[in-house]
Amino acid sequence: MTRTEFMQGNTACAEGALAAGCRFFGGYPITPSTEIAEHMALRLPKMGGVFIQMEDEIASIAAVIGASWTGAMAMTATSGPGFSLMMENIGYAVMTETPCVIVNVQRGGPSTGQPTLSAQGDMLQCRFGSHGDYSVIALSPASVQEMFDLTVEAFNLAERFRSPVFLMADEIIGHMRERVIIPDHVPSNQRKPYEPGSLPFRAGEDLVPGFPAFGKGYGVHVTGLTHDERGYPCATSPKLHEDLVKRLVGKVEGARGSITSCDILNPDAEVVFVSYGAPSRTVQQVLHDHPDDNIGHLRLKMVWPFAEMVLARFTNAEAFIVPEQNLGQIAREIERHTDKDVVTVPKLGGDLHTPGELYAIVENLK
Amino acid sequence: MSEEDWLRQDRLPHIFCAGCGNGTVINCTLSAVEQIGWKRQETVFVSGIGCSSRAPGYISTDSLHTTHGRALAFATGIKLANPQLNIVVFTGDGDLAAIGGNHFIHACRRNIDLTVVCLNNMIYGMTGGQGSPTTPMGGLSTTTPYGSGEPAFDLCGLATAAGANYVARWTSYHVRELTRAILTGLENPGFSFIESLVQCPTNYGRRNRFKQVADQIEYFKSHTILVEKAARMREKGEMIPPEMILAGEFVRRNRPALGVRP
Amino acid sequence: MRLQIDERRCKGCNLCTLVCPYRIFKPGKRANRRGIVVPELDRPERCANCRLRHLYGRTLCGNCQMICPDQAISWKEDEEPVPKKVAIEY
Numbered sequence: 085m086t087r088t089e090f091m092q093g094n095t096a097c098a099e100g101a102l103a104a105g106c107r108f109f110g111g112y113p114i115t116p117s118t119e120i121a122e123h124m125a126l127r128l129p130k131m132g133g134v135f136i137q138m139e140d141e142i143a144s145i146a147a148v149i150g151a152s153w154t155g156a157m158a159m160t161a162t163s164g165p166g167f168s169l170m171m172e173n174i175g176y177a178v179m180t181e182t183p184c185v186i187v188n189v190q191r192g193g194p195s196t197g198q199p200t201l202s203a204q205g206d207m208l209q210c211r212f213g214s215h216g217d218y219s220v221i222a223l224s225p226a227s228v229q230e231m232f233d234l235t236v237e238a239f240n241l242a243e244r245f246r247s248p249v250f251l252m253a254d255e256i257i258g259h260m261r262e263r264v265i266i267p268d269h270v271p272s273n274q275r276k277p278y279e280p281g282s283l284p285f286r287a288g289e290d291l292v293p294g295f296p297a298f299g300k301g302y303g304v305h306v307t308g309l310t311h312d313e314r315g316y317p318c319a320t321s322p323k324l325h326e327d328l329v330k331r332l333v334g335k336v337e338g339a340r341g342s343i344t345s346c347d348i349l350n351p352d353a354e355v356v357f358v359s360y361g362a363p364s365r366t367v368q369q370v371l372h373d374h375p376d377d378n379i380g381h382l383r384l385k386m387v388w389p390f391a392e393m394v395l396a397r398f399t400n401a402e403a404f405i406v407p408e409q410n411l412g413q414i415a416r417e418i419e420r421h422t423d424k425d426v427v428t429v430p431k432l433g434g435d436l437h438t439p440g441e442l443y444a445i446v447e448n449l450k
Numbered sequence: 451m452s453e454e455d456w457l458r459q460d461r462l463p464h465i466f467c468a469g470c471g472n473g474t475v476i477n478c479t480l481s482a483v484e485q486i487g488w489k490r491q492e493t494v495f496v497s498g499i500g501c502s503s504r505a506p507g508y509i510s511t512d513s514l515h516t517t518h519g520r521a522l523a524f525a526t527g528i529k530l531a532n533p534q535l536n537i538v539v540f541t542g543d544g545d546l547a548a549i550g551g552n553h554f555i556h557a558c559r560r561n562i563d564l565t566v567v568c569l570n571n572m573i574y575g576m577t578g579g580q581g582s583p584t585t586p587m588g589g590l591s592t593t594t595p596y597g598s599g600e601p602a603f604d605l606c607g608l609a610t611a612a613g614a615n616y617v618a619r620w621t622s623y624h625v626r627e628l629t630r631a632i633l634t635g636l637e638n639p640g641f642s643f644i645e646s647l648v649q650c651p652t653n654y655g656r657r658n659r660f661k662q663v664a665d666q667i668e669y670f671k672s673h674t675i676l677v678e679k680a681a682r683m684r685e686k687g688e689m690i691p692p693e694m695i696l697a698g699e700f701v702r703r704n705r706p707a708l709g710v711r712p
Numbered sequence: 713m714r715l716q717i718d719e720r721r722c723k724g725c726n727l728c729t730l731v732c733p734y735r736i737f738k739p740g741k742r743a744n745r746r747g748i749v750v751p752e753l754d755r756p757e758r759c760a761n762c763r764l765r766h767l768y769g770r771t772l773c774g775n776c777q778m779i780c781p782d783q784a785i786s787w788k789e790d791e792e793p794v795p796k797k798v799a800i801e802y
């Protein structure tokens with residue numbers, strides 16, 4: 085039965101994961117994400133799942149990837165310092181095409197920074213933080229409801245694309261309490277099964293190979309080295325490497341138009357806010373306070389892969405205003421894709437922009 | 451089935467140098483796996499990065515060749531998510547004790563049901579012969595050109611102190627004893643740690659007075675002393691020369707273990 | 713049973729020459745086409761495994777195969793084995 089509850093963002097994230105079918109959680113405590121681990125520790129054992137507190141975040145993501153190779157849906161949750169530690173194995177998940185979900189409840193950085201305050205400073209790190217060329221999927225929730233919904237979505241995308249998927253939350257959304265509607269059933273995608281006898285790393289048109297889970301007698305070799313379609317290491321062929329990396333990037337980037345998820349308000353507006361995560365809530369307030377100003381709003385629920393085509397939906401746009409809790413990380417990406425003005429509105433320190441601050445920018449542009 | 455069926459025939463010969471001890475330890479491990487009667491489809495080999503960690507790539511079961519130092523953390527995830535699987539981890543001295551040291555002690559502490567075979571060649575083989583945490587005092591390597599000035603780790607002592615259920619050490623000369631130790635490790639629930647000293651003729655032997663492959667094997671043969679004998683000598687107050695390799699079983703016990711097949 | 717070295721796998725390390733109680737393996741003298749000096753076999757019919765495997769129904773000795781790092785040593789059936797009953801005398 086669908087139920088309505090009043091809960092914290094981090095709890096909603098954990099509930100979303102359980103609803104999606106997550107049965108393995110490996111993590112290491114870190115503010116402001118710890119409640120996710122705590123809730124999983126409470127709930128997973130009763131659902132036949134496994135919770136383990138690992139010795140650090142490197143081990144956490146490693147255990148998650150290992151669990152995923154048995155066919156389990158698996159996740160970890162962390163914040164900046166732990167996220168930095170995970171980077172090498174995130175690249176490993178990309179290279180080995182291992183479905184997994186990584187939640188980052190962002191805090192102020194660099195370094196230990198502001199453990200209890202909100203930020204969005206890891207948006208480029210999640211896109212580019214591991215070495216080499218690759219592409220990832222990252223979602224950004226702006227409400228407690230979305231902590232639930234987008235976690236479900238993250239699992240579905242991870243399964244479908246055999247890729248790590250990030251839930252890039254922030255301290256504000258993680259610690260906020262709101263009403264959440266928890267449905268009885270959530271949509272679920274299972275990873276495409278492997279066809280016995282076929283080459284384990286050969287992909288069809290969707291560029292995603294079937295998943296040869298461990299323990300079924302397939303005898304698959306999985307390596308982070310550049311590998312051929314049999315999964316065997318072959319790190320010296322330029323052509324093989326190029327084809328593999330282009331397929332890994334292509335399977336995500338090629339789908340960006342069809343999988344992207346965003347809210348579009350007032351598409352005929354001349355001044356358009358682009359936001360994701362907590363700052364979206366201030367933008368919503370500005371639109372609410374000034375209904376006659378025809379202000380546009382593009383709220384990204386999926387930040388990566390960046391679907392630049394949605395910008396064109398604002399046919400009259402003269403300027404994009406981008407409030408972020410960083411020094412302009414996604415604003416840079418928008419600049420790459422438009423010849424309109426891009427106004428970056430950075431905010432550091434943990435506070436949100438105020439509606440007045442943002443409206444002043446709109447007035448200025450008029 | 452025979453040991454040959456556990457090999458990926460299409461990948462042989464392997465990349466190891468002539469005379470490298472890694473191949474011998476693969477033989478011993480597969481012989482033990484064959485003797486215990488595990489099925490291919492329920493067995494997984496896991497490794498980190500290094501020459502030694504290339505071993506699973508030559509074994510025909512499911513195999514996960516992971517990142518440097520992290521094999522035990524990956525293996526922990528596999529084992530907990532599916533305790534029906536039998537898991538053997540191959541790791542090198544650098545992989546296990548340097549970059550992976552933290553995972554090592556915690557896997558021992560959890561006493562998770564894995565069998566870990568450490569191919570200790572006392573050097574970083576794959577990267578061309580740099581010093582490792584097990585390079586002996588005075589040992590020559592490209593990063594200890596004047597002889598290593600740091601004491602080496604006693605991996606078996608570490609595993610014992612950290613809580614592993616089974617701990618043994620042999621060398622690539624002692625193929626029978628090593629096979630038996632690995633078999634005992636496979637049988638024993640909980641964390642089983644088998645260290646095998648192996649020759650790395652290319653990057654260790656060559657620089658450390660073992661001109662021929664055989665020289666280091668002869669050294670293993672002549673410089674091994676059984677744990678029991680060492681204990682007797684100690685009781686009698688006799689000195690055990692520091693260069694002697696203590697071999698045999700250090701621990702076999704029944705601490706509560708994690709991830710044991712229900 | 714016939715003892716054999718797979719020349720496609722052998723890397724010429726000579727470890728087999730160290731462990732055979734019958735000294736059947738002798739260091740080779742000439743490099744093969746791959747540039748590898750494969751050991752020579754001196755009267756391999758003396759090998760314990762060749763002689764006794766069928767009698768006991770399991771691998772005997774096997775030192776050379778076990779230590780060979782390159783999985784190059786094996787035994788080949790050369791005739792139909794004749795199962796023989798052995799009475800072990802104490």
Ligand SMILES: Cc1ncc(C[n+]2csc(CCOP(=O)(O)OP(=O)(O)O)c2C)c(N)n1
Pocket residue numbers: 499500501502503518541542543544545546569571573574575576577582
């Ligand atoms: C994070 C990281 N650091 C460094 C390396 C480079 N590296 C590859 S193998 C290796 C050492 C391997 O030594 P060991 O584990 O003893 O294995 P061996 O090659 O001696 O068998 C190093 C440092 C790496 N692959 N990853």
Ligand code: SF4
Pocket residue numbers: 465466467469470471472501502571575576649650651652653654
């Ligand atoms: S470098 Fe050393 S450890 Fe690596 S394959 Fe060669 S002999 Fe073996």
Ligand code: SF4
Pocket residue numbers: 717721722723724725726727728729750751779780781782783784785
């Ligand atoms: S031990 Fe094996 S690889 Fe080495 S020389 Fe003998 S047959 Fe060849």
Ligand code: SF4
Pocket residue numbers: 715731732733734735736758759760761762772773774775776777
């Ligand atoms: S099995 Fe034993 S006797 Fe036979 S060749 Fe090998 S080492 Fe010699």
Ligand SMILES: [Mg+2]
Pocket residue numbers: 500542543544569570571572573574575582
């Ligand atoms: Mg080493």
